[in-house]
Amino acid sequence: MFTAPLAQPIPNKKTEVNTMLLKEEKQDIIQTYAVHEGDTGSPEVQIAILTTRIKQLTEHLKQNPHDNHSRRGLQLMVSKRKKFLGYLQKNDIERYRSVVARLGLRK
Numbered sequence: 203m204f205t206a207p208l209a210q211p212i213p214n215k216k217t218e219v220n221t222m223l224l225k226e227e228k229q230d231i232i233q234t235y236a237v238h239e240g241d242t243g244s245p246e247v248q249i250a251i252l253t254t255r256i257k258q259l260t261e262h263l264k265q266n267p268h269d270n271h272s273r274r275g276l277q278l279m280v281s282k283r284k285k286f287l288g289y290l291q292k293n294d295i296e297r298y299r300s301v302v303a304r305l306g307l308r309k
Contacts, residue, residue, distance in 0.1 A: 223255055235304075245286045246301050252283040253305050 228251060232242055235250040259276045263269060287307075290298040302308050 223251070223258065227254065235301075245290045246297065249283055249286045249290075249301055250305060252279050252286070253307070255279055256283065 231250045231254060232247055235244075235246045236242070237244045237246060241247060256276060256279050259272060259279070263273060263276065266272070287298065287302070290301065
């Protein structure tokens with residue numbers, strides 16, 4: 203009896219670009235920017251995660267310029283990161299400078 207091979211999905215732009223942050227990538231970011239053991243909510247960690255997601259979504263939008271729903275999500279992420287940076291700058295300027303230098307946000 204003949205069995206046909208399983209059909210392979212046809213790659214397209216939507217399946218080629220993954221805009222989601224993988225669990226392993228997120229864990230690496232958390233370990234790199236954590237202030238203390240088990241730290242997931244400090245501004246440094248939040249800014250680093252948002253920066254990674256912003257970079258991924260920016261690449262997605264270069265491929266899909268008419269994706270306005272993702273563009274709005276990007277704008278919300280940029281705004282949230284800006285608020286975190288403002289908080290750090292106001293409360294602890296040294297931590298702010300450290301995060302900006304490590305992530306390469308300001309030129």
